[in-house]
Amino acid sequence: MFGISEPNILEQGEAGDQFINEDQPQVRITRNQTDPNWIVDGVDSIEISYESNDRFRVEYWGYMTGRLWITHDGVNELKQTFLDDRDEIPGWTLSTELTELPDWFPVPDDIPSPVTCSECGSEVSVTEVTAPLSGGLQDRYCPDCWSSVRDGT
Numbered sequence: 001m002f003g004i005s006e007p008n009i010l011e012q013g014e015a016g017d018q019f020i021n022e023d024q025p026q027v028r029i030t031r032n033q034t035d036p037n038w039i040v041d042g043v044d045s046i047e048i049s050y051e052s053n054d055r056f057r058v059e060y061w062g063y064m065t066g067r068l069w070i071t072h073d074g075v076n077e078l079k080q081t082f083l084d085d086r087d088e089i090p091g092w093t094l095s096t097e098l099t100e101l102p103d104w105f106p107v108p109d110d111i112p113s114p115v116t117c118s119e120c121g122s123e124v125s126v127t128e129v130t131a132p133l134s135g136g137l138q139d140r141y142c143p144d145c146w147s148s149v150r151d152g153t
């Protein structure tokens with residue numbers, strides 16, 4: 001699951017109550033949904049928390065929810081699956097600021113750069129762009145242009 005190999009998954013569980021002791025830093029990865037017409041039926045958010053040097057808790061939610069406990073190698077595998085995406089507009093992004101990444105979480109190889117709005121030419125972050133697919137073409141809109149396009153104004 002999530003590209004984590006079997007030996008690195010220590011335990012799996014159902015989603016439950018929030019853990020009370022949350023003083024450890026967490027890392028959050030979220031699905032970067034840029035196509036408004038695309039319906040997501042999987043997981044859209046993942047949070048990783050430290051429990052010990054070789055035990056990390058992963059909570060995921062969306063259409064599917066649950067928990068996993070993984071090793072430190074598993075954390076690396078998870079990061080490769082979700083954050084080493086080399087598409088210009090990645091499917092997943094790190095919601096935790098790089099400066100707030102705990103030292104047990106590997107820094108992603110690629111930090112996505114802003115893309116250009118096809119309408120007004122301004123630079124827009126990959127998490128704010130709207131990029132509907134139509135007939136194989138993918139236009140990119142900043143939030144302002146997208147609201148005009150969507151409303152047909």
Ligand SMILES: [Zn+2]
Pocket residue numbers: 117118119120121122141142143144145146
């Ligand atoms: Zn624009």
